[in-house]
Structure formats: structure tokens, C-alpha cells
Amino acid sequence: MKAVFIGIMLLLLSACTTIITDQYNKQALDGSIDVWSASGRISIIQEQENWYAKFNWQQQHNDFQIRFTGPFGETELELSRIDQYVVLQTPSVKRSSNNLELLIYQETGWQLPVSSLKFWLQGQANPAVSADISYDEQQQISDIVQSGWHIRYLKRMQVELLKGSHTFLPKKIIAEKEKTKIKLIITRWQTGITTMTPHAN
Numbered sequence: 001m002k003a004v005f006i007g008i009m010l011l012l013l014s015a016c017t018t019i020i021t022d023q024y025n026k027q028a029l030d031g032s033i034d035v036w037s038a039s040g041r042i043s044i045i046q047e048q049e050n051w052y053a054k055f056n057w058q059q060q061h062n063d064f065q066i067r068f069t070g071p072f073g074e075t076e077l078e079l080s081r082i083d084q085y086v087v088l089q090t091p092s093v094k095r096s097s098n099n100l101e102l103l104i105y106q107e108t109g110w111q112l113p114v115s116s117l118k119f120w121l122q123g124q125a126n127p128a129v130s131a132d133i134s135y136d137e138q139q140q141i142s143d144i145v146q147s148g149w150h151i152r153y154l155k156r157m158q159v160e161l162l163k164g165s166h167t168f169l170p171k172k173i174i175a176e177k178e179k180t181k182i183k184l185i186i187t188r189w190q191t192g193i194t195t196m197t198p199h200a201n
Contacts, residue, residue, distance in 0.1 A: 033161075033191050034061050038121055040186040042068070044110055047179050051110075053077075055184075059118055066114070079104070079114065111180045113149065120144065120151050121184070123170045140168065149177045162192040 039056040053068040053076055068077040078089045079100060086100045088107055097103040104112045116126040123141050125131035131146035144151040155172040173184040 033122060035059065035192050036122075037188075037190045038186050039188045040184060042185075043181075043183045044112070045181040045183075046110060049109075057118075057121065064114075064118065077108070111177060112182070113147065116147060116149070117175075120173065120175065121170065121186070123153055123156070123168075147177075149175050151175045157186070157189065159189040159191060 037056070037058045040054070042053055042055045044051045053070060056067045056069075058065045063082045064080065065082070066079040067075055070076050074091075076090065078087075080087050080089075081100065085096065086098060086103070087094065087096045088100065088103045089095075090107070093107060095103060095107065100114055101112065104110055104114070116129065119126045125133055125141075125144045125146055129147055131144050133141055133145075134143040136142040140153070140156065142153055152174045153170050153172070154174065155170070156168040157171040158166050159169045160166050169186070169189050170184075171186050173182075173186075175182040175184075
């Protein structure tokens with residue numbers, strides 16, 4: 001009887017290890033999703049200035065379109081990169097550059113690390129930059145410290161993938177650096193499809 005009990009416990013432990021490993025592998029694969037869209041709400045708090053908007057992010061490999069809209073659906077800011085063409089556009093300004101983050105800072109005064117945000121949104125660190133990563137009890141990333149930013153994942157949501165499987169992607173994220181705090185609430189994820197449109201020169 002004792003041998004049977006020990007055998008059962010070993011099987012249970014093995015099953016638990018498999019589940020944790022599968023969750024970890026699934027989380028690691030999230031970084032390979034390179035065609036996706038996400039929408040939700042964003043707030044940028046910087047010193048005494050607060051800015052709130054809805055956002056829609058379309059990512060297709062290295063290209064993207066990000067639209068920030070106001071309470072009545074009007075586009076306040078659009079950021080895009082299509083075929084190496086990087087553009088910042090507001091209702092009154094349209095500028096292009098080879099450094100989008102510098103362009104954002106020059107036009108708005110915000111620190112908005114777009115090149116890393118596309119990874120942080122998926123719950124991953126930017127693989128091109130060194131990072132300190134912490135995991136929760138489910139072996140999902142809970143904190144990333146990278147390029148002076150501290151990114152915390154407070155909530156996740158189940159997202160369907162194209163092949164009928166699913167994964168868990170972030171729903172609530174807080175990123176902080178010095179006097180800047182970015183809060184993101186993602187209300188919808190979609191993988192494998194975008195509605196990106198060609199950029200008019």
C-alpha cells in the first residue's frame with residue numbers, strides 16, 4: 001500500500017511539473033506572435049501632466065499603426081511604420097523620421113518606448129536589450145526591468161490563437177521610469193490578422 005501511495009504521489013508531481021512547463025513554454029512562444037492587434041485604454045502620467053486616450057495597435061511583423069483617439073472617437077495621434085516609413089501625425093502636424101521615439105518626445109514631451117512596447121504588450125522583454133525578469137507562481141512573467149523602465153503585469157486574459165489553441169496575454173500593465181508612468185488596459189486581443197492600411201506619402 002505504501003508503494004502504491006508513493007507511486008501515485010510521483011505521478012501527481014510529474015503531472016504538475018508538466019503543466020508548469022507547458023505554461024512556461026506557451027508563455028515563451030508568445031514573443032513569436034508577430035501579426036496581431038490590441039485595443040484598449042492608455043494613460044500617460046508625467047510630472048503634473050495626465051493624458052488619457054483609447055488606443056488601437058496593429059502590428060504586422062516590423063510594421064505597425066497605432067491610433068490614439070479621444071472620448072468622441074476623434075484621432076488625436078497616429079504613429080506608424082510601414083516599409084521603413086516612420087510617421088507621427090496629429091490633426092495639425094505630420095512629421096517623419098528614422099527615430100520615432102525621439103520624434104514623439106519632440107512633439108509631445110512623452111517618453112513612449114514604442115520599440116520595446118510591442119514586446120512588453122505581449123508580456124515579453126525586448127530581446128535586443130538586457131533585462132531583469134521575474135516570474136509569478138504560474139511561471140508567467142510578472143515584472144520586467146529594462147532600459148530604466150519597470151514593467152508590471154497585473155492581470156492577464158485568455159486569447160485564442162489561429163490554430164484553435166490559446167494563450168494568456170496581458171490585460172493590465174503599468175510601466176514606470178523616473179517621473180513617467182504609463183498605464184495600459186487591453187480590452188481586446190486578436191492574433192494573426194490586422195487591419196493596417198497603406199500610408200499616404
